[in-house]
Amino acid sequence: MKHHVLARGRLAALAFALGAAVLALPASGATGSNPDIGSLDQSALAALPSFQAANQQLNDYGNSLRKQYLSRAAHASQSEQQRLGQEFQSKMADKQRQLFGPLFRKAQIAIASVASSKNLSVVVDKRIVVVGGQDITSNVRDLLTGIGDPVPPVSTPPPSTVGYVDQAAIDQTPKVKAATEEFLKFKQTQDQAAAAKLKSAKTDADRDAVLRDYRKTLDDKQNATLKPVVDATRDAISQVAKSRGLILVVDKGNIIFGGTDITSDVTAKLK
Amino acid sequence: MIRPIAVLVAAAALAACGHGSTQTTTPAPSGSGQIGYVRMDELVHKHPLYDQLARYDRSIEAFDLTSTAPSVATPDPQLAAREQRLERELSDAANRTNKLLAQKQKEYQAEENRAIDAALRGAASGGPSAAQIAGALNATAKQQQSGVAAQAQRDLETYRADLDKQDRAQVAAVQKALTDRANRTYRAKADELQAKESALSLQLANDDAPERLALRTKLSSLALDDTARDDAQKQLAAIDRKESDAVAAQRNRDQQTLATLQAELHDQVQHDLDAQVAQIRKRSLGSLAQRQAALAKQVRTLGSAPLIATTAGGKVEERANPNLPPALRARIQRLHEDYQKRFQADAKSTIAGFEKTREDLSRRYAELRGVDSSARRGAQAEIAALRKKRDDLYDQITAQIGREVRLIAQQRGISVVLTDVVAPAGGVDLTPDAMKDIESLHE
Numbered sequence: 027m028k029h030h031v032l033a034r035g036r037l038a039a040l041a042f043a044l045g046a047a048v049l050a051l052p053a054s055g056a057t058g059s060n061p062d063i064g065s066l067d068q069s070a071l072a073a074l075p076s077f078q079a080a081n082q083q084l085n086d087y088g089n090s091l092r093k094q095y096l097s098r099a100a101h102a103s104q105s106e107q108q109r110l111g112q113e114f115q116s117k118m119a120d121k122q123r124q125l126f127g128p129l130f131r132k133a134q135i136a137i138a139s140v141a142s143s144k145n146l147s148v149v150v151d152k153r154i155v156v157v158g159g160q161d162i163t164s165n166v167r168d169l170l171t172g173i174g175d176p177v178p179p180v181s182t183p184p185p186s187t188v189g190y191v192d193q194a195a196i197d198q199t200p201k202v203k204a205a206t207e208e209f210l211k212f213k214q215t216q217d218q219a220a221a222a223k224l225k226s227a228k229t230d231a232d233r234d235a236v237l238r239d240y241r242k243t244l245d246d247k248q249n250a251t252l253k254p255v256v257d258a259t260r261d262a263i264s265q266v267a268k269s270r271g272l273i274l275v276v277d278k279g280n281i282i283f284g285g286t287d288i289t290s291d292v293t294a295k296l297k
Numbered sequence: 298m299i300r301p302i303a304v305l306v307a308a309a310a311l312a313a314c315g316h317g318s319t320q321t322t323t324p325a326p327s328g329s330g331q332i333g334y335v336r337m338d339e340l341v342h343k344h345p346l347y348d349q350l351a352r353y354d355r356s357i358e359a360f361d362l363t364s365t366a367p368s369v370a371t372p373d374p375q376l377a378a379r380e381q382r383l384e385r386e387l388s389d390a391a392n393r394t395n396k397l398l399a400q401k402q403k404e405y406q407a408e409e410n411r412a413i414d415a416a417l418r419g420a421a422s423g424g425p426s427a428a429q430i431a432g433a434l435n436a437t438a439k440q441q442q443s444g445v446a447a448q449a450q451r452d453l454e455t456y457r458a459d460l461d462k463q464d465r466a467q468v469a470a471v472q473k474a475l476t477d478r479a480n481r482t483y484r485a486k487a488d489e490l491q492a493k494e495s496a497l498s499l500q501l502a503n504d505d506a507p508e509r510l511a512l513r514t515k516l517s518s519l520a521l522d523d524t525a526r527d528d529a530q531k532q533l534a535a536i537d538r539k540e541s542d543a544v545a546a547q548r549n550r551d552q553q554t555l556a557t558l559q560a561e562l563h564d565q566v567q568h569d570l571d572a573q574v575a576q577i578r579k580r581s582l583g584s585l586a587q588r589q590a591a592l593a594k595q596v597r598t599l600g601s602a603p604l605i606a607t608t609a610g611g612k613v614e615e616r617a618n619p620n621l622p623p624a625l626r627a628r629i630q631r632l633h634e635d636y637q638k639r640f641q642a643d644a645k646s647t648i649a650g651f652e653k654t655r656e657d658l659s660r661r662y663a664e665l666r667g668v669d670s671s672a673r674r675g676a677q678a679e680i681a682a683l684r685k686k687r688d689d690l691y692d693q694i695t696a697q698i699g700r701e702v703r704l705i706a707q708q709r710g711i712s713v714v715l716t717d718v719v720a721p722a723g724g725v726d727l728t729p730d731a732m733k734d735i736e737s738l739h740e
Contacts, residue, residue: 061331061332061712061713063332063713063715150715153717154715154716154717154718155713155714155715155716156335156337156698156699156702156703156714156715156716157333157699157702157703157706157711157712157713157714158706158711158712158713158714159713187332187723188332189722190719191719191720193719217362220362221362224359224362233359234355237355237358237359238355240358240362241358260720263719263720264720264722267720267722268722268723272722272723273332273721273722273723273724274332274334274715274718274720274721274722274723274724275718275719275720275721275722276715276717276718276719277717277719280717
């Protein structure tokens with residue numbers, strides 16, 4: 027009996043140790059060959075002193091522009107105010123390009139350089155990586171904070187099995203655009219109705235009921251209006267992806283470097 | 298404009314492609330290793346803490362829809378209009394008083410002119426004496442005083458009714474602000490305790506995860522005999538029971554804390570309300586007394602005017618009749634100057650009284666607005682705190698899902714797992730396996 031208890035205790039201890047070992051494994055230390063997918067924590071780069079300084083300069087410039095605008099717009103006509111607004115927005119955009127353009131170019135070169143040295147075909151935003159991938163954040167940060175500018179890689183990235191689509195471009199195709207506009211118009215009226223109901227709701231239960239009803243109405247409309255378009259879009263993306271030998275397709279916003287752009291193929295198929 | 302469909306495309310694409318197939322057949326290209334994916338939204342929906350996350354989402358949605366906290370005292374929409382109306386009424390009353398005084402001034406001037414004419418005639422032909430002139434002026438003044446008193450009484454009654462109406466509105470607004478503040482405090486505490494309870498639940502699940510995993514691994518072994526299997530199942534049940542008991546005990550303590558807080562808040566609201574009502578009443582009574590005193594003074598001043606004569610446009614119209622006895626002329630002149638001085642002082646005091654009352658009311662309304670503005674700032678802070686809590690909870694949930702997914706990926710030889718995938722043309726869908734593990738956290 028004692029032997030059994032001891033054996034069971036050892037087994038439990040072994041299982042525990044195995045479980046703990048599994049839990050303690052680092053994200054990048056996964057099994058098998060590591061695919062050529064890298065990841066980057068963009069917020070870490072944004073925290074670099076050079077980006078922070080540029081951001082501060084842009085804020086200061088924005089504040090100064092705002093003061094100028096207010097003093098000039100105070101006695102201007104409505105059309106003149108509109109013109110002034112555009113003028114100042116354009117100035118702000120120019121300043122942003124001037125301050126961040128060189129930094130972005132430098133960052134792109136650093137990312138490409140690290141990706142090339144690690145033979146990565148694609149670098150994605152770290153937020154969409156649940157497990158694995160090669161986190162190149164620290165390498166890129168080192169290059170950006172080191173002495174001298176990073177050197178561009180001599181080779182182009184290898185073809186990637188991860189594709190991407192520019193969702194904004196797909197949203198502009200006629201059918202998707204019409205469905206989206208119809209839904210948003212419907213949502214606007216529902217928002218107003220729900221807001222009015224919420225104001226007259228007296229208890230938390232009343233408010234919950236209003237919100238549940240609001241959510242269900244929107245879901246129903248979404249299924250009726252957007253779902254057919256969504257299904258067609260999904261089919262088109264899948265077909266294009268398979269024909270191009272891709273494994274996964276993500277949104278362009280999550281791609282930082284490399285990847286295979288299939289947007290034009292998808293939009294052509296949707297027309 | 299692009300987000301709704303973008304999100305929907307991603308969610309629907311994954312939902313359609315993932316169901317029923319735990320592993321797609323398209324192999325990864327050589328050299329790139331296996332790539333997996335999960336539908337994180339679906340996994341989050343199945344997490345034990347999702348209900349709380351949904352509650353946060355609903356609260357945030359409610360804030361977004363109403364653009365302000367529905368529970369916070371909304372400013373009285375009639376506040377500005379009421380203030381304007383009251384000021385207008387006060388201004389009208391001031392104008393009426395001024396008009397009345399001007400009218401009296403005119404009448405006194407005419408009376409004075411007649412009296413001086415009579416005095417001059419009397420000096421020449423034995424007419425009325427200075428005492429008779431003063432008597433006639435007194436009689437006229439008494440008649441006028443009675444008119445002014447009646448008008449003043451009417452003004453006072455109007456003012457009293459307005460004050461009473463404003464007091465009721467203020468008390469209602471204060472009561473609402475205090476109740477709403479108490480409700481917010483209570484909800485904030487309830488949210489905080491709920492978050493702690495969730496954190497405890499998560500912590501317990503995390504602490505027991507290795508042991509639970511070991512037992513499950515053991516149970517999945519076909520070679521396990523019935524006794525050992527039964528034993529492992531009992532151990533699993535004991536872990537679940539231990540966690541459930543710990544969370545239940547925490548919940549009981551929290552409910553007790555909330556009940557105590559509710560009682561405290563109720564007392565606090567009552568205490569604050571009593572204090573505020575007393576303050577409002579005191580201010581109103583003060584204003585009313587002040588106004589009453591000002592009007593009484595106005596009436597009294599008119600009552601002491603009979604011996605005074607006035608001039609047109611503030612300019613004395615003297616008739617320098619050398620036949621008038623110097624003593625009488627000097628007396629009339631003195632009385633005239635005295636009347637003019639007191640009349641002007643009285644008019645000034647009356648107007649100043651109105652101005653002071655108006656300022657007092659404006660200040661009180663500004664204070665009320667201050668209460669509302671403070672409540673709105675509190676609501677904004679509450680929204681920000683709510684968003685942070687929501688994000689923290691979401692991060693906790695996805696971190697735990699990530700740990701489960703990592704174990705599954707390890708077991709299945711998947712080296713990279715992504716989420717937010719628009720279209721999985723190949724790759725391994727780990728969602729169903731992860732779903733089972735997440736659902737087992739409910740047990």
